[in-house]
Amino acid sequence: MKHLYIFNFNMVKKLIIKLIIFLLLLLAINSIFNSLYKKKMIMNRLFNLQDEQIANYHDTLKYLIIGSSHNTVNPQIIGKSFNYASPNENYIKNYYKLKQLLEKINIHPEYIIINNELPLFSPFASKRFKYDSYWVKHVDYFELARKKNDNDFIYKWFEGNYFSYVGKYKEILMSLYFKADTSKLINGYRRPVDIKNFADQKKRLEFARQRARLYLTDYEHLNEEMVMYFKKIMSLCKRNDIKVILLSMPVSEEYYIASQEVVNVSQLNNEVDSLVGLYKDMAIQLNYETVFFDHPEYFYNPDHLNPTGADSVSRLIKIDLKKLK
Amino acid sequence: MLFNSYQYLLFFPLVVMLYFAFPYRWRWGLLLAASYYFYMCWKVEYIFLIIASTLVDYYAGIMMGKTTNKSKRKKYLILSIIVNLGILFSFKYLNFFSTSVNEVFNYFNIFQDIPIFNVLLPVGISFYTFQTLSYTIDVYRGRTKTEYHLGKFALYVSFFPQLVAGPIERSYRLLPQFNERKYLDYNRVVSGLKLMLWGFIKKVVIADRLGIYAGNVFSNPAAYEGIQIHIASAFLLIQIYADFSGYTDIARGSARIMGYSLMENFNRPFIAKTVAEFWNRWHISMTTWFRDYLFYSFPFKKDRKVIRWKWYLFMIITFVLIGLWHGAAWTFFIFGLIQGIIITFGQITKKYRSRFHSLTGLNKSPWLLSNTAIVITFAINCFSAIFFGARSLGDVGLMLQNSIKLEHTVKTFLLLTKNHNVVLGIILIIFLFIIEYLHAKYNLVKVFNKKSIVFRWTIYLLAVMIVLIMGVYSHEAFIYFQF
Numbered sequence A: 001m002k003h004l005y006i007f008n009f010n011m012v013k014k015l016i017i018k019l020i021i022f023l024l025l026l027l028a029i030n031s032i033f034n035s036l037y038k039k040k041m042i043m044n045r046l047f048n049l050q051d052e053q054i055a056n057y058h059d060t061l062k063y064l065i066i067g068s069s070h071n072t073v074n075p076q077i078i079g080k081s082f083n084y085a086s087p088n089e090n091y092i093k094n095y096y097k098l099k100q101l102l103e104k105i106n107i108h109p110e111y112i113i114i115n116n117e118l119p120l121f122s123p124f125a126s127k128r129f130k131y132d133s134y135w136v137k138h139v140d141y142f143e144l145a146r147k148k149n150d151n152d153f154i155y156k157w158f159e160g161n162y163f164s165y166v167g168k169y170k171e172i173l174m175s176l177y178f179k180a181d182t183s184k185l186i187n188g189y190r191r192p193v194d195i196k197n198f199a200d201q202k203k204r205l206e207f208a209r210q211r212a213r214l215y216l217t218d219y220e221h222l223n224e225e226m227v228m229y230f231k232k233i234m235s236l237c238k239r240n241d242i243k244v245i246l247l248s249m250p251v252s253e254e255y256y257i258a259s260q261e262v263v264n265v266s267q268l269n270n271e272v273d274s275l276v277g278l279y280k281d282m283a284i285q286l287n288y289e290t291v292f293f294d295h296p297e298y299f300y301n302p303d304h305l306n307p308t309g310a311d312s313v314s315r316l317i318k319i320d321l322k323k324l325k
Numbered sequence B: 001m002l003f004n005s006y007q008y009l010l011f012f013p014l015v016v017m018l019y020f021a022f023p024y025r026w027r028w029g030l031l032l033a034a035s036y037y038f039y040m041c042w043k044v045e046y047i048f049l050i051i052a053s054t055l056v057d058y059y060a061g062i063m064m065g066k067t068t069n070k071s072k073r074k075k076y077l078i079l080s081i082i083v084n085l086g087i088l089f090s091f092k093y094l095n096f097f098s099t100s101v102n103e104v105f106n107y108f109n110i111f112q113d114i115p116i117f118n119v120l121l122p123v124g125i126s127f128y129t130f131q132t133l134s135y136t137i138d139v140y141r142g143r144t145k146t147e148y149h150l151g152k153f154a155l156y157v158s159f160f161p162q163l164v165a166g167p168i169e170r171s172y173r174l175l176p177q178f179n180e181r182k183y184l185d186y187n188r189v190v191s192g193l194k195l196m197l198w199g200f201i202k203k204v205v206i207a208d209r210l211g212i213y214a215g216n217v218f219s220n221p222a223a224y225e226g227i228q229i230h231i232a233s234a235f236l237l238i239q240i241y242a243d244f245s246g247y248t249d250i251a252r253g254s255a256r257i258m259g260y261s262l263m264e265n266f267n268r269p270f271i272a273k274t275v276a277e278f279w280n281r282w283h284i285s286m287t288t289w290f291r292d293y294l295f296y297s298f299p300f301k302k303d304r305k306v307i308r309w310k311w312y313l314f315m316i317i318t319f320v321l322i323g324l325w326h327g328a329a330w331t332f333f334i335f336g337l338i339q340g341i342i343i344t345f346g347q348i349t350k351k352y353r354s355r356f357h358s359l360t361g362l363n364k365s366p367w368l369l370s371n372t373a374i375v376i377t378f379a380i381n382c383f384s385a386i387f388f389g390a391r392s393l394g395d396v397g398l399m400l401q402n403s404i405k406l407e408h409t410v411k412t413f414l415l416l417t418k419n420h421n422v423v424l425g426i427i428l429i430i431f432l433f434i435i436e437y438l439h440a441k442y443n444l445v446k447v448f449n450k451k452s453i454v455f456r457w458t459i460y461l462l463a464v465m466i467v468l469i470m471g472v473y474s475h476e477a478f479i480y481f482q483f
Helices: A009-040 A042-055 A091-105 A141-148 A152-162 A169-177 A204-216 A224-239 A253-262 A265-277 A307-324 B006-021 B024-040 B047-066 B070-107 B125-141 B150-158 B171-179 B186-219 B227-257 B275-281 B284-297 B308-326 B330-360 B366-389 B393-403 B409-416 B420-442 B444-449 B453-470
Strands: A063-066 A081-083 A111-115 A243-248 A283-287 A299-301
Touching: A009 A042, A009 A169, A009 B186, A009 B453, A042 A091, A042 A169, A063 A091, A091 A224, A141 A152, A169 B453, A204 A253, A224 A243, A224 A265, A283 A307, B006 B024, B024 B047, B024 B150, B047 B070, B047 B125, B047 B150, B070 B125, B125 B150, B125 B171, B125 B284, B150 B171, B186 B227, B186 B420, B186 B453, B227 B366, B227 B393, B227 B409, B227 B420, B275 B284, B275 B330, B275 B366, B284 B308, B308 B330, B330 B366, B330 B393, B366 B393, B420 B444, B444 B453
Parallel strands: A063 A081, A063 A111, A111 A243, A243 A283
Antiparallel strands: none
């Protein structure tokens, strides 16, 4: 046996002990970084505060706004509303967040206002998963892994829970340098940042092309997963007797032109219309896509409004919501 | 399976544990199974290509070993070359060849389409094909003995640490190691782990960070000009270096833990004073392969005297083939051609340059001379990197055209200083070069090993945390996998 197994047990013992001590130290440091990141990271703080605010919302909630950073609808202007949207949200995240809200927190709005824009049905949107350390509490990553047949979601769950800070040096630096002014978050909504104005950009069309390419590349038909989760959201609302307002937020004229260069917009819009047509009885479409074509100064970038633009469109929405009555 | 994946984090320790727990005589079997599994994680079917190469070269080696008749031995060598290069051509170059011929036909209005096959390039095919070819060539030349153990030979072709991106090992270096008894050695394991950690820093912290800006520019060249293109090409060049040398370090570290020694592939290429020297320091296992098995086989000598023009011609041909080895595209062809021409030009002008240095008195300040040479060599390589990284010749043209638009340089530079990927990229490049300089001058490993355990462990933990926090975790594949 001595000749078959080449073992020096003292050496193995030394190696194993040192490896264990090293790993324990690493785990300790990791758990400190992990919990610090979860609590202190600027976006997590804002998202968690949104969760707290909605859990403690006691007024009549008529309109619940969900969706991505495009959905800059000011709830103070709309009234009796809460903006639960957050950056990078896609229909998958919208669905799980809404499901948890309706089933666990027992919030029951009369209407849900949700984005209905082409980028949300794109392949890009289906791959958009960021801020996992926050989303692990809403999204069922294991269910996603099964449905998408993609084990990466299990790793994402693992990372989100236990290694949330991994690869996040930029967010860590941002959280060290910038303090999130949480006092400005009212009814889940914080007015968009006002540090840049799209009107001041010299190459506006080129900028818009970059954004359009980011969202819309390789986009020939609506992504099946996104359609599936859109349908899930609609079914969930139907079950809970909630009407859905499908909102197309304004984009700049340059972005509109750039989108048409990248994809067949009219064909994709037809596909969206057929999909929405399935929910005529419960869905209302409000389209503001082109209303600010003459106002590049209302935009932060080609497809995001700045505070002035956000308030202006919120006022338009308020008028249209009143007409619904 | 990528080294920078969770799978490898589980796979590798498991293999190491089993390896040292296994009886010595069965270890080759374990490593072979692990290597095949490692490869099949990417695509199961393509393992048959490795098996085919292995069987043909094993047979060729045995048959060559049985006879001393040179012409018979040559037949088996040709068999090995045809099969291996045939597989390589079919999977890597056939579509490039068909597309190019179709383009020529179209140009002359000949409507004869050669079909294009939709095949996925087998990962690492150029590496293992060249490695197994080196065996048959060496057996033919009598430089290595025939390997009669099929399992160990199969392991030589597919040894997982270096299977998909080298180093391209020589049979006389690696094969005998499979017959040696490997002991678990604490110092060797620690040294291997350190090498792997440094490899991870180079790959996920440095290369993948540089790749963000370089990737943006190279994927959308129309949107960038002047200094942006210069920075992107420099970033790409250093990204390739950090990526590939990082891979090599992880491969060498993994092998070292199990007791195997793989050759060094890089030797600080950015301190090269000429392009020729650069290639002596860059991807050494590949350049020496081309030198030993191809270039020296060319008939550029007559009566033991080198015929200069033939030497130059074969040098250019060798570099064109090195270019094409990297990828089946005209951009790689031109990349190789440029390198070959520059090296040849350097040889031709060597005499005149040294005369010029004497005349101008530059040879009296060697520091200035050598640093100028380093900067010029780096600039030439950055220029070549455009051909390496561009997606098409059209993109190359666009980038070269845009690279001379320098009217907004100051403004663009100020904008770049706000791009965190650029700023961090530059900091990381400086960090990389300082560490390499210090290591070359003082042997950092030796210095480090003399420090107290507290100091060493603090650095290890810090290094791991740097990898975790500052790494880019989009699970980018290693660049050289595509070759």
